Amino acid sequence: xxxxxxxxxxxxxxxxxxxxxxxxxxxxxxxxxxxxxxxxxxxxxxxxxxxxxxxxxxxxxxxxxxxxxxxxxxxxxxxxxxxxxxxxxxxxxxxxxxxxxxxxxxxxxxxxxxxxxxxxxxxxxxxxxxxxxxxxxxxxxxxxxxxxxxxxxxxxxxxxxxxxxxxxxxxxxxxxxxxxxxxxxxxxxxxxxxxxxxxxxxxxxxxxxxxxxxxxxxxxxxxxxxxxxxxxxxxxxxxxxxxxxxxxxxxxxxxxxxxxxxxxxxxxxxxxxxxxxxxxxxxxxxxxxxxxxxxxxxxxxxxxxxxxxxxxxxxxxxxxxxxxxxxxxxxxxxxxxxxxxxxxxxxxxxxxxxxxxxxxxxxxxxxxxxxxxxxxxxxxxxxxxxxxxxxxxxxxxxxxxxxxxxxxxxxxxxxxxxxxxxxxxxxxxxxxxxxxxxxxxxxxxxxxxxxxxxxxxxxxxxxxxxxxxxxxxxxxxxxxxxxxxxxxxxxxxxxxxxxxxxxxxxxxxxxxxxxxxxxxxxxxxxxxxxxxxxxxxxxxxxxxxxx
Numbered sequence: 165x166x167x168x169x170x171x172x173x174x175x176x177x178x179x180x181x182x183x184x185x186x187x188x189x190x191x192x193x194x195x196x197x198x199x200x201x202x203x204x205x206x207x208x209x210x211x212x213x214x215x216x217x218x219x220x221x222x223x224x225x226x227x228x229x230x231x232x233x234x235x236x237x238x239x240x241x242x243x244x245x246x247x248x249x250x251x252x253x254x255x256x257x258x259x260x261x262x263x264x265x266x267x268x269x270x271x272x273x274x275x276x277x278x279x280x281x282x283x284x285x286x287x288x289x290x291x292x293x294x295x296x297x298x299x300x301x302x303x304x305x306x307x308x309x310x311x312x313x314x315x316x317x318x319x320x321x322x323x324x325x326x327x328x329x330x331x332x333x334x335x336x337x338x339x340x341x342x343x344x345x346x347x348x349x350x351x352x353x354x355x356x357x358x359x360x361x362x363x364x365x366x367x368x369x370x371x372x373x374x375x376x377x378x379x380x381x382x383x384x385x386x387x388x389x390x391x392x393x394x395x396x397x398x399x400x401x402x403x404x405x406x407x408x409x410x411x412x413x414x415x416x417x418x419x420x421x422x423x424x425x426x427x428x429x430x431x432x433x434x435x436x437x438x439x440x441x442x443x444x445x446x447x448x449x450x451x452x453x454x455x456x457x458x459x460x461x462x463x464x465x466x467x468x469x470x471x472x473x474x475x476x477x478x479x480x481x482x483x484x485x486x487x488x489x490x491x492x493x494x495x496x497x498x499x500x501x502x503x504x505x506x507x508x509x510x511x512x513x514x515x516x517x518x519x520x521x522x523x524x525x526x527x528x529x530x531x532x533x534x535x536x537x538x539x540x541x542x543x544x545x546x547x548x549x550x551x552x553x554x555x556x557x558x559x560x561x562x563x564x565x566x567x568x569x570x571x572x573x574x575x576x577x578x579x580x581x582x583x584x585x586x587x588x589x590x591x592x593x594x595x596x597x598x599x600x601x602x603x604x605x606x607x608x609x610x611x612x613x614x615x616x617x618x619x620x621x622x623x624x625x626x627x628x629x630x631x632x633x634x635x636x637x638x639x640x641x642x643x644x645x646x647x648x649x650x651x652x653x654x655x656x657x658x659x660x661x662x663x664x665x666x667x668x669x670x671x672x673x674x675x676x677x678x679x680x681x682x683x684x685x686x687x688x689x690x691x692x693x694x695x696x697x698x699x700x701x702x703x704x705x706x707x708x709x710x711x
Contacts, residue, residue: 190581
């Protein structure tokens, strides 16, 4: 159902009389400071303009203490070439309820050395609580959740990785019931003059950050197989992932070709994106061009950043969304059953996304009208000739793209309000319902700026039903497909945490329902192939379904 948006009325010059309908209150309100989330990302930007300084950082939602409320984890970067110290720390904010958080980073042991980028969340040891994998430039860190306090398990697990890691994901690629770990890597960065002293100029001739292609050093992804007992084995070569190098920024784990096995989609920067298809024997085959998700509809490679997947057209399969640099439209690939069709222009998403540089992004139904909307966290990587913010030449407004009617998106950033439209150099965006009111809020990390918590205050078109799918140990059942029937209408979604850019989302699922008395049933197909019988869901609440 489309929303009739009130216009912005103004007073006339004779007496300030309102000549039009009143302006609608903003759909999103920035509440980070008021809620107690006080975090400022630090890039360590220098006159050398080193590429890592323009790329971080990320965020994650997780219930680390098992109290049923989402807590917020934020990744700092720091200073290139130096261990993190003082204020250069990752932070964990415990959700106290009532819209309030407290900083528990020091008490829980979540600070990490190194130059941080982002994080992945998943219960790798099967004890029922979420663990953290923190990625960056150099050594990554696996933080095992030990009853609400985190222990560095990197060395014993064998997951340090090395290189320049970006987005990562916990995924059960071999369907053996435990979570493996996939790590996307960007540029094969070296502390040598070729990298540390490279100089590039922007469009106006002034010194600026170089593109990844300037270094001619794409990197390969890493796949760690979970062997149990808290240990992993690097199976990247045996799995075939070292046959192609790329510049990974966004990572998504989903079944791309409909064969029931989880595949790996990697959004590469200024290169063809990769679709690693799971062959079911421990190996993967890259087939992005055949599937239609490697390039745009003109056959050109893109500067791929953040990614997400959802059933945007309501046909029962998952479609792909990917955002890019300015002058390149974002890409909406509709799933046609084993291949994808670029329908960005047809859905009205090309024109509003072409002028901006997108990073964090995700689908969600902002106003519970049954149609998925989009948020894009924008921020440039080269100086603007006409900056939105004179103090930050990389800042841009983020965007709220509303699906006003089936298959038609409009730029509704003005409707979203100043919390979205204010210019920042935005990077990671994590999506979750931190206040448990049934709609999705957004946690955004801005380069060299304070984190933003965008509370969703959109006027609702109906009610909602939520569900958390867990396995026998109580861990979120990553990869499970959920079909919900609401008074005869069917919705399909997937349990997933890793998406967007450098970030981890709330794995719970929410569905719009027309009224609190609606008849809602849920069916689950787990990553292993096992399915459940239909289960009733009560509107207006979250249910937990255990395998």
